[in-house]
Amino acid sequence: MDKIEMIWDNQIAADSFPKLKSLSVDECNKFVTVVPTFVLGQLKSLESLEAKACVSLKVVFELQPLIPLDGHPVAVPLRELTVSRLPKLKCVWDKELHRQVKFQHLRSVSVSCCNSLTSLFPTSIVRDLMPLEELEIRECGIAQLIEKEEGLLVPRFDFPKLTSLKLKDLTKLKHIYTGTHAIHCPALKTLKVDGCNKVEIIAHHTENDMPRHKQPLFLIEKVRAKIICFNSIVDI
Incomplete structure (x- = not known):
């Protein structure tokens, strides 16, 4: 749909989409965003969202300051998120969303x-x-999985239920986060890494002993997984 510019009108009535579970946007080339803030509070059943092949899309979830929420965080029930072939995408989540929206059900x-x-x-x-x-x-x-935000304390990057992590052809990826941080995934079963030559995948250091210039994806004592890296398999 090359002529349509948005899905939602900002005058839509409250509770217009209370049962909407799945949303897919494909080849809508004038879209700049998929879900603006003013509609997030209405998507009380949304579990799956897919956005692909939209050449102008810049952000999936966008905060619009002129239409603020009521001050109470909105819990979005989203479980699956897929974005693909979006050449102008700058961010999936607007950084300001954290003040008003929570994504506490995301599985994939x-x-x-x-x-x-x-x-x-x-x-x-x-x-x-x-x-x-x-x-x-x-x-x-x-270049990094997690973007630093000014004024926020850095949490531990724990993913206690993550079982599968696949990274492929990320030629600019250097680290998880600006600083000496690694991610902790005690449930990880499969890690596939291919074409990510600028990042150190595994380090044998503990967090306290890790050199400041080292920014691996994982610390060796935090991982118990089958790792597939560059066509070789290692159990650790």
């Missing part, structure tokens, strides 16, 4: 072919991702 995130995307999660969003089980990122311009 897949991001691919988004060359303008330099990071995936704002620091504030990571605190809501305790239920995350599967994360896959392919062929993106990502």
